[in-house]
Amino acid sequence: MAQFKELVFSGVQPTGNLHLGNYLGAIKRFVSMQDTHDCIYCVVDMHAITVWQDPKELARQIREVTAAFLAAGIDPKKHIVFNQSQVSGHAELAWVFNCVARMGWASRMTQFKEKAGKDRENASVGLFAYPMLMAADILLYRATHVPVGEDQKQHLELTRDVAQKFNNDFSASIAEHGFGEAFFPITEPLIHGPATRVMSLRDGAKKMSKSDPSDYSRINLTDDADTIAQKIRKAKTDPEPLPSEVEGLKARPEADNLVAIYAALMDVTPEAVLAEHGGSQFSGFKTALVDVAVSKLAPVAGEMRRLMADPAHIDAVLVDGADRARGIATETMNAVKDIVGFVRAR
Ligand code: TRP
Helix, strand or coil: CCCCCCEEEEEECCCCCCEHHHHHHHHHHHHHHCCCCEEEEEECHHHHCCCCCCHHHHHHHHHHHHHHHHHHCCCCCCCEEEEHHHCCHHHHHHHHHHHHCCHHHHHCCHHHHHHHCCCHHHCCHHHHHHHHHHHHHHHCCCCCEEEECHHHHHHHHHHHHHHHHHHHHCHHHHHHCCCCCCCCCCCEEEECCHHHCCECCCCCCCECCCCCCCHHHCCECCCCHHHHHHHHHHCCCCCCCCCCCHHHHCCCHHHHHHHHHHHHHHCCCHHHHHHHHCCCCHHHHHHHHHHHHHHHHHHHHHHHHHHHCCHHHHHHHHHHHHHHHHHHHHHHHHHHHHHHCCCCCC
16 A cells, blocks of 8 residues: 555534534544644545534534634644535545445444434435545545544445445456556544543443533533633532552543543653542542643644634635645546546637
8 A cells, every 4th residue: 555645634513512522532633643643634525414413503513613723723724624515526425435335334333323223214324324424535635544433433434444445346447548557545544542531520331412402411611711710610520539550440430531621731650640540539639630721722723713713714714724735636536437438628
């Protein structure tokens, strides 16, 4: 696979408010990959409409995710930040992949089963086709590495299967058009470990989620310092002091979660956190956690608010990103059209 240049691609859906889980699990990882790789970060608005979105709210959320990328430290000049709908290659390649992927593959997707629920007849066709659009996002740029959460692992496997089947089904044409043995890379998922899975502040067994009815279950990326402090002080704990070893966190999901959050915010291991705070009561540990959370998150929230007050600037970043993404996408689509046998102007 040596012929493929290393490239990172990932996407975030503009649905619902961003919270600490999105930040530690995804955005912070995106930021750190910028030093070692060329990166493309995409606001996947076409994925968002697989379930109905209020148009005004969708537009606001696209700008908010973009603001979060920028506020967290993604550099849109060195890398590419754009929204999916503005590069038509995503939809075009998704169609080709709809014809490569098999009904059986898509039917096995657990995210589709979960999101469609019991009333599958009433789910949109787009929700079923979602994984093929995701494969198109990634392979339109022939990306080699994709940082995603554990819940996206199955979609990445489908992406690899689509790439493999396309390379096989069209192998003669791929070689004839001078692309050697394979046109698409077999993308490597970079799965976020459990250390970056952030749980609800109200229930350590549930993931932190935008859809939890209690706002106290999560820290939103736009929360101000007072709100962050209040939510951490109210976070569920148990009556024991913190253990000195990580083994002591095993049957204590809330303690485990707060230690993991502290560690992730500080970029240290849970072991290091317990070396310092083992034996402390939660009241003391929460005070330290409030300090860390406020010092790391309040500046991001402040910068997001500043950016959101100037939507014209955000829109200009997205337009510039889409123009540069389109340059790569057009090359890929021209090659795909030739490989498949579509006749086009030259
Ligand atoms: N499905 C992903 C999610 O819900 C979002 C996504 C869309 C994505 N296209 C992508 C992630 C391409 C990585 C690469 O989290």
